[in-house]
Each structure stands twice: as C-alpha cells, then as structure tokens.
Amino acid sequence: MDMRRLVGRNVRRIRLEVGLTQEAFAEKSGFSQQYLSSLERGRRNPTIVTLFELATALGVSHVALVAPDDETAAAAPLRRGGRSGTTRNRP
Amino acid sequence: MDMRRLVGRNVRRIRLEVGLTQEAFAEKSGFSQQYLSSLERGRRNPTIVTLFELATALGVSHVALVAPDDETAAAAPLRRGGRSGTTRNRP
C-alpha cells in the first residue's frame, strides 16, 4: 500500500469537498501551496503531526486522511458514486 | 492533540498485546530498538510511511496506530477494563 498516494488522494478529495483551492488551503493550514501540490500528488511523506494539522485545517479527523479508499481493492471496472466533475469550485 | 504521544501509546499497547519486546519488534520492523523506545515515549514524529511499516510489523492496520484512545477524553477517575499488570510477556 502506497501511503503517500493514499494520503494525497484523501487530502485532495476532502479539500475539494470542503471547497478550498490549494492556495486557500495553504492559507488556512500554514503550509505552502507548492507543498500541498506535491503532497496531493503522492510525492511527499508527511509526518503524523503534519497529518494532524492538515486534518484540522480541513475540519476533519486525522483518521480520515489515512482511511483506506476503495481504489486499493479496486481494479473494479465500474465507477460507483457520483461527483465526477467536481465543478472546479466557484464561490 | 499530541500526535506523538498518541501514536506512541498505541504502538506500545499493541506491541505488548502482541507479546513483543522492543528488541523483537525492532527485529521484525527493521527499526532500531532505540528508535522504537523514543517513539513509544512520544519523542518522535514518524512519517506516514514509517507508521505503515510499524503497523505491518505489528500485524494491524495503520489506522490502529493513529486511532484516538480514551485517555484524550479522560480525566475519568475510574479505570475500567482489566489488564493492569501486562504480565511483562513470558513466552
């Protein structure tokens, strides 16, 4: 299991659900937009403290950021669940 | 919430439940006994990849190592549940 990718996917998904841009998220969390970018793309290996701070800024439990997603067991051809377009947040 | 302490407590608790010494755990996980010692005492800030490797060596999900424990909400005076002595594992 690639933890970097897992956390990256969770962070991005939740950030979009909350309706934040990387920039706005950077503002709230205190991390740089560049860091968040590479983090979401699974290139980074954050510490647990970082994980907690990210979760707090997103308003979710830190457990949510390490929660396994369906993709792991995936290879499933049928894509369940909506939210395909994510609508590229418009305030 | 102090993530270092939280993870440290979880690791120690599970390691003891599994019945491993720090030394044996070090052997299985590939980390040094010294590192595991400081980790369990909340002095270390492990990365998510480290977290996953620790969980794997313990035979549990990585989520178990970041799971919040009762101690947080604690200040509860009454100690429920047995297992007080931990019996200092005898194989």
Place this chain on the structure above:
DNA sequence: TGAGTTTATCACCTATAGTGTGTATCGGCG
C-alpha cells in the same frame, strides 16, 4: 547480591520534510 533481560538516554550522522522564490502549464474568459 549479581547476572540477564528489557527499556531509556546520550552523542552523533545522513537523508529528507517543508520553505521561499520563481516559473511553467492549463482552462476559461474578455
């Protein structure tokens, strides 16, 4: 008491987490 086992602490080193600065790419819109 003293040997054996387990855990804690100290000194030290290398690899990398995370920053700052700057730039590149991409989509949409006037």
Place this chain on the structure above:
DNA sequence: CGCCGATACACACTATAGGTGATAAACTCA
C-alpha cells in the same frame, strides 16, 4: 490574442526525521 485563477515543477536552503552505537537505568530471578 492576453489576462487570470489554479495547479505543477525546480532549486537552494534549514530543521528535523530516521538511524547507529555505546551505555545507563530498571526490573527479574537464580
């Protein structure tokens, strides 16, 4: 087309995570 908002990429830099080795407690038991 050029501009703008949003994301990706690159690099030098500092603080610290990860790791080793030696050793000091701390506890167990013959």
